Amino acid sequence: MSSKAPKRIFLTEDEMPKQWYNVRADMKNKPAAMLNPGTLKPITAEELEHVFCSELVKQELDDTTQYFDIPEEVQNFYKIFRPSPLIRAYELEKALDTPAKIYYKFEGNNTSGSHKLNSAGAQVYYAKKQGLTSLTTETGAGQWGTALAMACEHYGMDLTVYMVKCSFEQKAYRKAIIETFGANIIASPSNTTNVGRQILAKFPNTTGSLGCAISEAVEKAVSTDNCRYVLGSVLNQVLLHQTIIGEESKIQLEKVGDYPDVVIGCAGGGSNLGGIISPFMRDRLTGEKNPRFIAVEPISCPSLSRGKFAYDFCDTGHVTPLAKMYTLGAEFMPSPSHAGGLRYHGMSPILSQLYHDGYIDEARAVLQTKVFEAANFFAKTETILPAPESSHAISVAIDEALRCKEEGKSETILFNLTGTGYFDMTAYMSYRDNTMSDIIPTDDDLQAGFASLPII
Amino acid sequence: MSSKAPKRIFLTEDEMPKQWYNVRADMKNKPAAMLNPGTLKPITAEELEHVFCSELVKQELDDTTQYFDIPEEVQNFYKIFRPSPLIRAYELEKALDTPAKIYYKFEGNNTSGSHKLNSAGAQVYYAKKQGLTSLTTETGAGQWGTALAMACEHYGMDLTVYMVKCSFEQKAYRKAIIETFGANIIASPSNTTNVGRQILAKFPNTTGSLGCAISEAVEKAVSTDNCRYVLGSVLNQVLLHQTIIGEESKIQLEKVGDYPDVVIGCAGGGSNLGGIISPFMRDRLTGEKNPRFIAVEPISCPSLSRGKFAYDFCDTGHVTPLAKMYTLGAEFMPSPSHAGGLRYHGMSPILSQLYHDGYIDEARAVLQTKVFEAANFFAKTETILPAPESSHAISVAIDEALRCKEEGKSETILFNLTGTGYFDMTAYMSYRDNTMSDIIPTDDDLQAGFASLPII
Numbered sequence: 068m069s070s071k072a073p074k075r076i077f078l079t080e081d082e083m084p085k086q087w088y089n090v091r092a093d094m095k096n097k098p099a100a101m102l103n104p105g106t107l108k109p110i111t112a113e114e115l116e117h118v119f120c121s122e123l124v125k126q127e128l129d130d131t132t133q134y135f136d137i138p139e140e141v142q143n144f145y146k147i148f149r150p151s152p153l154i155r156a157y158e159l160e161k162a163l164d165t166p167a168k169i170y171y172k173f174e175g176n177n178t179s180g181s182h183k184l185n186s187a188g189a190q191v192y193y194a195k196k197q198g199l200t201s202l203t204t205e206t207g208a209g210q211w212g213t214a215l216a217m218a219c220e221h222y223g224m225d226l227t228v229y230m231v232k233c234s235f236e237q238k239a240y241r242k243a244i245i246e247t248f249g250a251n252i253i254a255s256p257s258n259t260t261n262v263g264r265q266i267l268a269k270f271p272n273t274t275g276s277l278g279c280a281i282s283e284a285v286e287k288a289v290s291t292d293n294c295r296y297v298l299g300s301v302l303n304q305v306l307l308h309q310t311i312i313g314e315e316s317k318i319q320l321e322k323v324g325d326y327p328d329v330v331i332g333c334a335g336g337g338s339n340l341g342g343i344i345s346p347f348m349r350d351r352l353t354g355e356k357n358p359r360f361i362a363v364e365p366i367s368c369p370s371l372s373r374g375k376f377a378y379d380f381c382d383t384g385h386v387t388p389l390a391k392m393y394t395l396g397a398e399f400m401p402s403p404s405h406a407g408g409l410r411y412h413g414m415s416p417i418l419s420q421l422y423h424d425g426y427i428d429e430a431r432a433v434l435q436t437k438v439f440e441a442a443n444f445f446a447k448t449e450t451i452l453p454a455p456e457s458s459h460a461i462s463v464a465i466d467e468a469l470r471c472k473e474e475g476k477s478e479t480i481l482f483n484l485t486g487t488g489y490f491d492m493t494a495y496m497s498y499r500d501n502t503m504s505d506i507i508p509t510d511d512d513l514q515a516g517f518a519s520l521p522i523i
Numbered sequence: 524m525s526s527k528a529p530k531r532i533f534l535t536e537d538e539m540p541k542q543w544y545n546v547r548a549d550m551k552n553k554p555a556a557m558l559n560p561g562t563l564k565p566i567t568a569e570e571l572e573h574v575f576c577s578e579l580v581k582q583e584l585d586d587t588t589q590y591f592d593i594p595e596e597v598q599n600f601y602k603i604f605r606p607s608p609l610i611r612a613y614e615l616e617k618a619l620d621t622p623a624k625i626y627y628k629f630e631g632n633n634t635s636g637s638h639k640l641n642s643a644g645a646q647v648y649y650a651k652k653q654g655l656t657s658l659t660t661e662t663g664a665g666q667w668g669t670a671l672a673m674a675c676e677h678y679g680m681d682l683t684v685y686m687v688k689c690s691f692e693q694k695a696y697r698k699a700i701i702e703t704f705g706a707n708i709i710a711s712p713s714n715t716t717n718v719g720r721q722i723l724a725k726f727p728n729t730t731g732s733l734g735c736a737i738s739e740a741v742e743k744a745v746s747t748d749n750c751r752y753v754l755g756s757v758l759n760q761v762l763l764h765q766t767i768i769g770e771e772s773k774i775q776l777e778k779v780g781d782y783p784d785v786v787i788g789c790a791g792g793g794s795n796l797g798g799i800i801s802p803f804m805r806d807r808l809t810g811e812k813n814p815r816f817i818a819v820e821p822i823s824c825p826s827l828s829r830g831k832f833a834y835d836f837c838d839t840g841h842v843t844p845l846a847k848m849y850t851l852g853a854e855f856m857p858s859p860s861h862a863g864g865l866r867y868h869g870m871s872p873i874l875s876q877l878y879h880d881g882y883i884d885e886a887r888a889v890l891q892t893k894v895f896e897a898a899n900f901f902a903k904t905e906t907i908l909p910a911p912e913s914s915h916a917i918s919v920a921i922d923e924a925l926r927c928k929e930e931g932k933s934e935t936i937l938f939n940l941t942g943t944g945y946f947d948m949t950a951y952m953s954y955r956d957n958t959m960s961d962i963i964p965t966d967d968d969l970q971a972g973f974a975s976l977p978i979i
Contacts, residue, residue: 178906
């Protein structure tokens with residue numbers, strides 16, 4: 068060993084966690100039950116199994132089992148791209164001249180370009196095991212669509228991806244890579260579903276949203292034989308799979324004798340934030356340690372910081388179960404931004420409950436231009452080109468490191484670098500030529516969204 | 524340890540080689556001396572120092588020192604992205620149903636997207652140490668340009684990049700990323716140099732070539748104060764720096780108790796091929812082992828397989844020293860292809876000599892469409908999206924694995940996965956929609972190139 072901790076902290080395959088952690092088991096206030104959109108009663112496993120495959124329904128509804136074994140086949144899939152490195156941001160620390168120690172978990176280190184592959188690999192495995200032949204999903208920035216296409220290719224499963232229209236149009240190359248992995252890709256809203264046609268009739272110029280793409284994918288799944296719908300975020304099952312991120316990070320930090328004072332993640336639907344904070348949240352819920360947690364969201368779509376904690380639909384077309392979560396209303400249409408993965412009106416029910424109960428200390432909404440300033444600074448120092456979504460976390464990590472500098476504190480900061488920005492060069496160019504805008508929703512905009520909340 | 528060797532074989536920072544290996548020290552027939560383009564006499568260190576920085580000139584001319592220490596600052600730069608993983612292609616092996624064991628060294632695992640960062644980090648370090656303030660270079664596919672921009676940003680050095688026009692036009696995003704790292708980028712041929720203006724006058728519709736971009740970058744460097752030229756391939760110094768690839772691979776293979784029967788790399792100017800084969804070539808030159816070596820080149824630019832072993836200019840404008848190498852003639856203009864990094868008329872003098880003496884067993888020229896068939900197959904099995912250049916090596920690795928299957932042999936195949944294809948989606952799209960063409964130069968095309976060879 069060098070006297071100095073290494074830049075990149077790896078794990079061997081054998082050190083890779085073999086279980087996912089279910090944070091709900093340790094929460095005093097469990098996330099509220101999902102409701103059937105028709106009856107408004109708690110949804111049953113049987114009802115959910117029309118939409119999701121059976122094993123995933125079990126994971127979705129299980130509030131008590133603390134750990135789930137990762138099936139061996141999924142472990143083998145993980146080995147293609149995991150364990151992922153934990154990186155000490157020596158170069159960034161030096162450039163900021165901060166006494167803080169900054170670590171980032173680099174989840175973009177695979178062709179899908181993000182952490183999404185963790186849940187894709189699990190969900191497709193269970194679907195295959197159940198004998199399904201095809202899946203549907205939605206994708207915003209395209210990271211989830213790519214990951215799922217890769218997993219479907221791996222396990223041999225057909226896939227139709229509804230891609231939010233503004234991403235579909237901005238990201239021809241992202242579309243091409245999803246097609247390279249064999250998926251069928253459709254711009255949403257589309258005329259391939261009833262809900263898509265209705266939305267198009269009402270808002271012919273819409274650039275789409277995750278909520279709307281979800282409705283289409285669900286409708287397609289339930290109307291196709293031997294097909295189910297899979298989702299890349301928000302759901303409890305997804306957060307469960309993503310805990311591999313935090314579990315690995317914790318072991319890696321132990322290797323260099325460290326523990327985070329603050330853990331930071333960007334928050335769209337909550338998948339990566341839930342994934343990285345979970346094992347540290349366990350320490351906090353059990354009273355063992357007291358790390359702080361910060362959720363970072365785009366100022367254009369501030370679900371946690373300006374949303375309501377209420378039952379809402381997960382999709383625009385109201386075909387999904389209702390979840391109790393921080394939400395801007397399923398009809399809130401966030402302005403187009405370059406962080407397509409964060410343009411979601413709601414938030415994971417688990418994270419919403421934790422935030423509501425004060426376990427997530429802070430939700431910070433940041434300006435797009437500030438995010439790209441951070442992205443460029445990070446690229447130049449750490450030589451990794453971050454995705455716009457991930458750069459939200461970077462921006463706050465930098466702010467926290469500068470706070471440490473001001474306060475003369477040597478805190479340990481951990482953030483999740485969820486993805487790479489290779490398919491976001493349009494955004495980088497728009498930042499460089501000063502055509503990038505910051506659109507902050509007005510109170511009226513928010514009220515319009517809240518007006519769509521169901522009365523329960 | 525699992526009973527099965529891990530998918531990805533890592534090294535710790537401390538296991539990273541601390542020296543570059545100079546294969547020339549073990550060659551009986553040294554590469555021929557470079558000649559001054561004016562006098563046609565062997566070029567002196569003093570003459571070279573007008574173009575290159577002094578420490579690099581020493582490395583360029585040194586035929587006898589077996590190992591060069593990697594400066595600590597360069598080791599630290601390497602730690603940002605190295606050691607790189609050696610990956611066992613379990614998924615590819617399974618899909619091919621081959622008894623062969625396939626390993627690939629993954630050098631695309633950094634933001635520059637290729638192995639080029641290994642030499643960029645070294646060259647900029649020496650330039651900075653000498654007190655230079657700016658550098659010039661050329662880039663084909665854009666990988667070298669990106670790598671050098673990153674290294675220049677890291678060490679604080681201005682950079683002007685001449686980018687081959689067809690890449691400049693095909694790859695707006697590649698251009699954007701180079702600019703993100705602060706470099707000034709110019710399409711070549713350009714009107715910023717005499718040689719560029721001359722070429723444009725003669726061939727107004729040219730899509731450019733590496734040879735032409737080199738001429739421009741050299742002219743710019745020698746006419747600017749405190750500036751030197753740096754090159755990403757061909758030169759002895761570059762091959763020296765790239766030996767980190769092979770040295771690491773060798774240690775990684777030792778960890779799993781393996782040794783290659785065949786080592787495969789794509790060959791444009793020779794940097795990655797030279798890098799990966801060097802330590803194994805040492806074993807062959809010293810008689811310790813007898814691995815086979817295969818250089819893979821595009822059929823559109825077959826320097827080794829159809830070129831002449833002769834003195835030639837390294838650039839189209841005849842401003843560089845002459846090198847004895849396999850060449851198609853400095854005026855050979857390869858047809859535009861999607862592997863911009865392999866469109867070079869010549870070949871590393873070291874590799875040329877090794878090939879001439881039979882130490883590189885074979886140069887195999889492959890069709891572009893076959894290369895992309897391999898690229899897609901690899902992406903789907905190994906879930907890494909390869910660069911077109913790297914896919915040349917993949918194509919031959921697959922052929923070798925199929926040969927092993929036919930012959931019932933369990934050989935160990937090692938190839939270099941030099942880069943990722945995130946900026947090559949246009950090429951992937953053109954393969955998918957069947958608009959990709961294969962242009963094989965005719966004998967007349969080659970004769971036209973050979974006609975430009977100097978008579979020495």
